[in-house]
Structure formats: C-alpha cells, structure tokens
Amino acid sequence: xxxxxxxxxxxxxxxxxxxxxxxxxxxxxxxxxxxxxxxxxxxxxxxxxxxxxxxxxxxxxxxxxxxxxxxxxxxxxxxxxxxxxxxxxxxxxxxxxxxxxxxxxxxxxxxxxxxxxxxxxxxxxxxx
Numbered sequence: 001x002x003x004x005x006x007x008x009x010x011x012x013x014x015x016x017x018x019x020x021x022x023x024x025x026x027x028x029x030x031x032x033x034x035x036x037x038x039x040x041x042x043x044x045x046x047x048x049x050x051x052x053x054x055x056x057x058x059x060x061x062x063x064x065x066x067x068x069x070x071x072x073x074x075x076x077x078x079x080x081x082x083x084x085x086x087x088x089x090x091x092x093x094x095x096x097x098x099x100x101x102x103x104x105x106x107x108x109x110x111x112x113x114x115x116x117x118x119x120x121x122x123x124x125x126x127x128x
C-alpha cells in the first residue's frame with residue numbers, strides 16, 4: 001500500500017572537481033504485507049537506486065566520480081481519496097485531455113541549477 005508520494009530535490013557536490021548539481025526524484029513509500037516500509041526512487045519515470053546511498057549516487061558529468069546526494073527540498077504529492085479535493089471523471093473512451101500523451105517529459109534535471117558556492121552547513125577548507 002502506498003503511504004506517501006513526494007518529489008525530492010537532491011543536491012550533489014563532487015568532492016573531486018567541486019561540480020555542483022541537483023536532480024528531482026519521484027519518491028514512493030510503500031508498506032508491505034509484513035508492516036515494513038520501503039522507499040522507491042524514480043528519475044524521469046525510470047526506477048533508480050536511492051541517491052542517498054553510494055550505489056545510487058549518479059556520476060559527476062565532469063569527472064565521472066560518484067558522490068552521495070543530500071535533500072534540499074521536497075514536495076509531498078497528495079494521495080488520491082485522502083482529502084476532499086475536487087475531482088474530474090475521466091471518460092471511458094480516453095479522449096479526456098489527449099494532449100497529455102504528447103506533452104514533453106519534465107526531466108529530473110531541467111530546473112535551474114544551484115549556485116556554485118558550497119552549502120552553508122559544510123565548512124570550506126583552504127588549500128595548504
């Protein structure tokens with residue numbers, strides 16, 4: 001059962017070349033039949049490992065090294081049927097808003113990228 005849907009913006013800073021970028025992930029939390037909760041991550045509608053782990057960290061586009069990301073923003077997506085939100089019936093013939101099938105993909109990294117300054121919560125060390 002789905003317990004939460006969200007979009008999470010994850011920021012990465014390469015420790016080798018200091019390239020800085022961010023990516024939006026769709027995150028789905030599910031409760032299994034044993035009462036354990038699991039997270040699933042998607043980037044551009046493709047399942048990917050968690051960007052918060054070494055296995056899921058994407059490579060730096062400049063040097064190819066992998067660096068674990070950190071959460072900088074999130075937007076929960078309301079679950080259907082949970083609130084009194086207005087709703088619209090979709091006609092059975094599937095002609096409701098056909099343009100949605102031709103709309104371009106909103107890519108995970110198509111948003112403005114963060115400034116190149118290091119995050120405030122990380123100390124900057126000067127070379128010796």
